[in-house]
Amino acid sequence: MAKTVIIGTNHAGLAAANAILDNSDQEVVMIERNENFSYLSCGTALWVGKQIDGVDGLFYTNREDFEAKGAKVRTQTTVESIDFDGKVVHAITQQGDKVEESYDKLVLATGSIPISPKVPGRELENITFMKKYEEGQNIDQMFENENVKNIAVIGAGYIGVEMAEAAKRRNKNVLLFDALDRCLPNYYDTWFTDDMDKNLADHGIELHYGELVKEYKGSDKVEQIVTEKGEYDVDLVINAIGFLPNNQLAKDHLELFANGAYLVDRHQQTSDPDVYAVGDCATVYSNALQGTTYIALASNALRTGIVAGENIAGNPVESPGVQGSNGISIFGHHMVSTGYSVESAAKFNLDVKYTDIEDTQKPEFMKENDSIKLRIVYETGSRRIVGAQMSSTTSDISMAIHMFSLAIERQVTIDELGMLDLFFLPHFNQPYNYINKAALAAE
Numbered sequence: 001m002a003k004t005v006i007i008g009t010n011h012a013g014l015a016a017a018n019a020i021l022d023n024s025d026q027e028v029v030m031i032e033r034n035e036n037f038s039y040l041s042c043g044t045a046l047w048v049g050k051q052i053d054g055v056d057g058l059f060y061t062n063r064e065d066f067e068a069k070g071a072k073v074r075t076q077t078t079v080e081s082i083d084f085d086g087k088v089v090h091a092i093t094q095q096g097d098k099v100e101e102s103y104d105k106l107v108l109a110t111g112s113i114p115i116s117p118k119v120p121g122r123e124l125e126n127i128t129f130m131k132k133y134e135e136g137q138n139i140d141q142m143f144e145n146e147n148v149k150n151i152a153v154i155g156a157g158y159i160g161v162e163m164a165e166a167a168k169r170r171n172k173n174v175l176l177f178d179a180l181d182r183c184l185p186n187y188y189d190t191w192f193t194d195d196m197d198k199n200l201a202d203h204g205i206e207l208h209y210g211e212l213v214k215e216y217k218g219s220d221k222v223e224q225i226v227t228e229k230g231e232y233d234v235d236l237v238i239n240a241i242g243f244l245p246n247n248q249l250a251k252d253h254l255e256l257f258a259n260g261a262y263l264v265d266r267h268q269q270t271s272d273p274d275v276y277a278v279g280d281c282a283t284v285y286s287n288a289l290q291g292t293t294y295i296a297l298a299s300n301a302l303r304t305g306i307v308a309g310e311n312i313a314g315n316p317v318e319s320p321g322v323q324g325s326n327g328i329s330i331f332g333h334h335m336v337s338t339g340y341s342v343e344s345a346a347k348f349n350l351d352v353k354y355t356d357i358e359d360t361q362k363p364e365f366m367k368e369n370d371s372i373k374l375r376i377v378y379e380t381g382s383r384r385i386v387g388a389q390m391s392s393t394t395s396d397i398s399m400a401i402h403m404f405s406l407a408i409e410r411q412v413t414i415d416e417l418g419m420l421d422l423f424f425l426p427h428f429n430q431p432y433n434y435i436n437k438a439a440l441a442a443e
């Protein structure tokens, strides 16, 4: 019987395991360093910000679910090395016992690692990342402590903005830092981030943009951070300046992308045909870019896991590629985006134009009505849609961004979108939907 070993059993590894176990009778061995399975870190800010009742719902499966399907599950076991010629994985348990597993196919699902700022004083206590469940527990306890008053969040990306909101909801003084001059610069244009920055400031979060941390000071625990512009008293620092792929085990054996991610094809196969890579440790194919890139998202982890698992199970499945669709909701202000913003398109050398609309969602006579901002980004020559960004106080916009994701995948042009049949009912939208209106107004 063919045997597959999966290293790392968070979202990507679990999706791959399910796909193999559900579609074949292969032997599957799952190896995971942590004790827990399937921690949805995306719910951390909701949990530590006390918007949901506790952490329990943030785990969606457990080892028993996989053992019931016939998998051998090794938790609290760390893979130390892989013999790619002999096809053997070498691991060590928490008790120090050496473990070996041979394989026919190997799935690398080792995820990502938060980037560590190389700043003096980084070894001090009360400086943390926010990725693992244990880090969430630690932050939750720190928030509970009344002596912990001042929180510095470094990086105003997705994790940083969400953690800033969570800390504020726990009545802390929050200082949010970013190297660039605004929040969420990787996902949205200024037209959107200006609103989010106002939202953050209106809720009492101190914004320190364009301000790099140079040093952490303190005796045992961090007490101050020093930037180019000043010195601030802090009791807790949360570092959130991005992820790097965790390529430790195979970086010397496999072909890598520019940032070190395992380079994979549309079947999730690496440069070694018996080795697949999925989730945050691997590249993705971007339909907006029409090329390979790196986007660390749980949604990508799940889909890439399924693709690898199906292929290993014997069903040749090709990934349709991704758009990097994402969303954020802070103090009731929702923003969603897919593909590229105008700024990020420039970084990837895409020549684009854009069309904007600011409108109410429904006809004016409707009582409950939210305003909506929409920007559609399209390629100058081909006119295919390569991105969209939306913001509103209604979460309905999330459904619209899904349509833009499909439009990018299917290479729909801005002109085709203008005449797209979008229904009208006052409860939902206007006779001329804002999407049609924006597309028709395109240059």
Ligand SMILES: Cc1cc2nc3c(=O)[nH]c(=O)nc-3n(C[C@H](O)[C@H](O)[C@H](O)COP(=O)(O)OP(=O)(O)OC[C@H]3O[C@@H](n4cnc5c(N)ncnc54)[C@H](O)[C@@H]3O)c2cc1C
Pocket (backbone or CB within 6 Å): 007, 008, 009, 010, 011, 012, 013, 031, 032, 033, 034, 041, 042, 043, 044, 045, 077, 078, 079, 080, 109, 110, 111, 112, 130, 131, 132, 159, 246, 249, 278, 279, 280, 281, 296, 297, 298, 299, 300, 301
């Ligand atoms: C706070 C936070 C909020 C987020 N919110 C969202 C969101 O709202 N939406 C979204 O799409 N994405 C979100 N993300 C990103 C998302 O969590 C990641 O993209 C996703 O976890 C990637 O899944 P993965 O399985 O590829 O990797 P990981 O989740 O990194 O899991 C990798 C696993 O491999 C194990 N492992 C690594 N090396 C070894 C080894 N040598 N031996 C054994 N085991 C090993 C690790 O212990 C880990 O369990 C968020 C991330 C964070 C941190």
Ligand SMILES: NC(=O)C1=CN([C@@H]2O[C@H](COP(=O)(O)OP(=O)(O)OC[C@H]3O[C@@H](n4cnc5c(N)ncnc54)[C@H](O)[C@@H]3O)[C@@H](O)[C@H]2O)C=CC1
Pocket (backbone or CB within 6 Å): 042, 117, 154, 155, 156, 157, 158, 159, 160, 162, 177, 178, 179, 180, 183, 184, 185, 186, 211, 212, 213, 240, 241, 242, 243, 295, 296, 297, 326, 327, 328
């Ligand atoms: N809602 C969602 O979909 C969420 C997704 N995620 C994903 O998890 C991954 C990691 O998230 P983040 O760490 O927030 O990365 P990020 O890429 O979203 O943001 C990192 C931020 O740090 C800033 N930065 C970089 N170096 C810096 C430095 N030295 N000093 C100060 N600022 C610096 C960048 O300008 C950027 O704004 C991302 O891929 C993200 O998309 C995370 C949370 C929520």
